[in-house]
Amino acid sequence: MPPRSAFTGFRFPSEVIVVAVRWYLRFNLSYWDAEELLVERGIEVDHVTVYRWVQRFTPLLADAPRYCRHAPSDRWFVNETYVKVNGVWRYVYRAIDQYGQVIDVLVAARRDADAARRFFRRALSALKVTPTEVVTDAAAVYPAVLDELIPAAWHHIEQYANNPIEADHSRLKHRLRPMRGLRTDHTAQTVIAGHTFLQNLRRGHYELELDAPPTLRVTAAFTELAHAI
Numbered sequence: 001m002p003p004r005s006a007f008t009g010f011r012f013p014s015e016v017i018v019v020a021v022r023w024y025l026r027f028n029l030s031y032w033d034a035e036e037l038l039v040e041r042g043i044e045v046d047h048v049t050v051y052r053w054v055q056r057f058t059p060l061l062a063d064a065p066r067y068c069r070h071a072p073s074d075r076w077f078v079n080e081t082y083v084k085v086n087g088v089w090r091y092v093y094r095a096i097d098q099y100g101q102v103i104d105v106l107v108a109a110r111r112d113a114d115a116a117r118r119f120f121r122r123a124l125s126a127l128k129v130t131p132t133e134v135v136t137d138a139a140a141v142y143p144a145v146l147d148e149l150i151p152a153a154w155h156h157i158e159q160y161a162n163n164p165i166e167a168d169h170s171r172l173k174h175r176l177r178p179m180r181g182l183r184t185d186h187t188a189q190t191v192i193a194g195h196t197f198l199q200n201l202r203r204g205h206y207e208l209e210l211d212a213p214p215t216l217r218v219t220a221a222f223t224e225l226a227h228a229i
Contacts, residue, residue: 014226014227014229015223015226016038016043017053017057017226018057018061018222018223018225018226018229019222020034020038020045020050020053020054021053021054021057021058021061021194021222022198022218022219022222023037024050024054025054025058025191025194025195025197025198026198026218028174028175028177028178029178030047030178030179031047031048031050031051031054032047033178034047034050035047035050038050054190054191054194055187055190057229058190058191058193058194058197059190059193059194060229061194061197061222061225061229062193062194062196062197064225064228064229065206065208065221065225065228068206068207068208069200069205069206069207070101070205070206070207071127071129072097072099072101072103072127072129073097073098073099073101074097074129074130074131074132074133075097075098075131075132075133075135076095076096076097076103076131076133076134076135077095077096077097077098077135077136077162077164077165078093078094078095078119078134078135078136078142078162078165079093079094079095079136079137079162079165079166079169080092080093080094080111080139081094081169081172081173083107083172083173083176083182083188083192084182085107085182085183085184085185085187085188086182086183086184090107090108090109090185090188091107091108091109091110091111091115092105092106092107092108092172092188092192093105093106093108093115093116093119094165094168094169094172094196095119095123095165096164096165096168098164099205100164100168100203101200101203101205102168102196102199102200103123103127104119104122104123104126104127104196105189105192105193105196106118106119106122106189107185107188107189107192109185111139111141112141113141113144113145116139116141116142116145117145117148117149120145120146120149120150121149124149124150130150130152130153131150131153132152132153132154133153133154133156134146134150134153134154134155134156135156135157135158135161135162135165136155136156136157136162137157137162138157142155142157143155171199172192172195175195176191176192176195179191198218201217201218201221202214202217202218204217206221208221208224209221209224
């Protein structure tokens, strides 16, 4: 059952909730911006409610089409970037394949073997794909972790070889810049995973609304997903 507004008690239809979540994940908006856009369209909702919608429904929207997600290739580029969560720097482990599909993300408090191990275990268990090549920077934690979890993969370390994932980090950074809702590791993980889902959807890595024009693909997909959550 759709949640109520924090102020009116009115129950919003899932279509309204999904539009608000899509706007927030897709565009450079804060929760206050999303509130204002909804009010302009006659929908009275508080920014705290938008925040709650994003946290509650983003994982559901990302999980619903998991069976129509394209399998990533067997060449992975892995690296970490940094984000501030409640004023404290956190590491964000990310991986993409050679076709630009974001494989997985993980927010971690430390850059160490335990965090790298958790990241690879998540990715391997969720996608059921084992890479034959993993490209990383020269961080000391990777060789032992990869030898433990993916011993058959070629671990490639070479200057500039990891440029694809470095360039992809900038898209995440650009999206996070106007956000002021990263108060806990959990909320950061939800939002960053939601950004990952939407980025993969825009790039056509799901068998979902591929016949729609690229500029309308996300809108059409979220309209369809509104009926699945």
